């Protein structure tokens with residue numbers, strides 16, 4: 001582990017500690033609040049690379065920008081699903097406001113100076129998200145949390161069966177988080193401006209995903 005790894009890992013453990021203390025086993029609430037944070041890094045990084053492309057007047061950044069903005073969009077959709085499952089209380093709403101104000105600025109400055117470490121940190125964040133959705137699934141499987149019907153928005157977005165349950169939705173969300181973890185690791189290890197992957201499979205299935213419209217209109221180049 002080099003210094004960058006240690007810092008990225010340390011930051012992740014720091015945030016994880018607060019999430020564990022604050023939410024304990026309230027996984028629905030944990031998901032709502034953390035998805036409001038998860039939607040930030042892709043937007044910050046996508047915006048910064050977009051601005052870099054403008055400053056340098058160079059092409060070649062398009063696939064990376066679209067991947068990052070698609071990540072932010074995907075996290076925003078996760079939030080919309082979980083808001084159906086758990087409504088944040090007043091304290092959590094205040095926390096979301098404070099966290100967004102702090103985290104946006106923190107992540108922006110961090111990203112400008114240390115983009116690879118920033119991607120590594122998001123890689124670790126996403127790995128934590130995978131493990132916390134796995135715990136959420138285990139709570140449902142053991143009957144401690146009711147496996148309620150999945151929100152209609154998630155059924156449409158992931159093309160799930162009409163009688164899909166919360167557990168089906170969480171499996172899809174967890175697969176998205178794994179994808180984010182992989183993409184951010186590749187960006188952290190030097191493939192920052194190469195074509196990193198195909199767009200999210202679920203975006204193609206989603207009638208509402210604007211990134212797809214954008215991709216076909218833009219012809220996938222840039």
Ligand SMILES: [Fe+2]
Nearest residue numbers: 035038075078
């Ligand atoms: Fe997410």
Ligand SMILES: [Fe+2]
Nearest residue numbers: 038126177180
């Ligand atoms: Fe994610």
